[in-house]
Amino acid sequence: MFIKVIIVLASVAIAILAFYLHQYQAAIMVDIAAGLPFASSLIQTIIHSRSEVTPSKANEVNDELITSxxxxxxxxxxxxxxxxLSILGQVFDVTKGKMHYGVGGGYSFFTGRDASRAFVTGDFTETGLSDDVLNLSPQELRALKKWHNFYEKEYKFVGKLIGRFYNNQGHKTPYLIKVEKIIQEAENTERESEAEKLKYPPCNTEWSASKGSRVWCSNKSGGISRDWIGVxxxxxxxxxxxxxxxxxxHPNESHSEESxxxxxxxxxYPGCHEDAISCAVKT
Incomplete structure (x- = not known):
């Protein structure tokens, strides 16, 4: 009798543990409990109930797959x-913006489809309202990503559109992976460019018919304020x-020994002293 009680308690404990594991983990628990009279059937029942609950939970987090x-x-x-509307294969509910997206609205042509390309090209013809974006420039794809981020922030995500960007299992297609790679490379280039701009800010320039061209440096040029002037x-x-x-x-403005x-x-600039902050430019 005592042994049966131990077996029952062990079976219940294993069943509870299996409930909190993923399905493949629970399967392992079934194998472990195979020798226990009551555990296997109880765990199988729990696993079955979990498999029935999973789809509804997926819908609760709006991971729905949608066809065109x-x-x-x-x-x-x-x-x-x-x-x-869909952008880069992700569907958003824009109902709250009905004034813009409803009948007669300025962006009504974006709804009911994925017209990612038109967000950056401005081509709102039927040909232009397309989801084919791979021949856009890296800069245009970056702009498209910013549009996506806008919808992600302002509107409710509904699900993924089966087609060019996601397959019927909701996984990214090779097409989307390639697009994201181009966007990532463009963003890396932009960061490098910004870092270079901070290192070497644009100078001030002016031109007049009487004096010609002039370039000079100040504490703020190219939109960048700093505590040095430069040459x-x-x-x-x-x-x-x-x-x-x-x-x-200039080395005189820096605490670093490296110039x-x-x-x-x-x-x-030809004819300009190496320490001058302003130079006349011959064109």
Whole structure:
């Protein structure tokens, strides 16, 4: 009798533990409990109940898969009901913006479909209202990602659109993976560019018919404020046919022993003293 009680208690304990494990983990528990008279059937019952609950929980977190035909039902041609649009394969409920997305609204053509391309091209014809975006430039794809972030912040996420960006299991397609890679590379390039801009801020420039061109540096130039002035130099960048005027921190303004003026990409303006903060430029 005592042994039977121990077996029952052990079976219940294993069953409770299995309830909190994922299905594959629970399967392992079934194998472990195979030798216990009451455990196996009890655990199988719990696993079965968990498998029935999982889909409804997925719907609760709005991880729904939507076909293009289903999405069409939420287009602006409907005078009543919800309004959905898709961008980069993710569907958002834009009903609260009905004034813009409903019948007669300025963005009504975006609803009921994925027209990602048009967000950055401005082509609102039937041809332009497309989800084919791979031939857009990296900068345009970055702008498209910002649009996606806007909808993600302002509107309710509904689910994923089965098609170009997600397959019928809700996984990213090779197409979307490639798009995201291009966007990531563009963002990395932009960060590097911003870092370079902080290192070498653009200089001030002016031109007049009487005096010609002039470049000079100040505590704020190129929209960047700083605690140093610098001296103007030409900065040559790979891929750019012409140099740009930048301000370089002078060794006298820096606590560092290493001078940025030694950068081989920099060149002085002809006829301008190396320490001058303003230079007349011959064109």
């Amino acid at each position: 035909e289903q999405l069409k039902r939420y287009g602006s041609s409907k005078t009543k009901g919800k309004l959905y 103007p130099r030409k900065l040559f960048l790979v891929g750019s046919p012409t140099p740009r005027c930048v301000c370089v921190r 940025l003026l030694n950068d081989p990409r920099l060149e002085e």
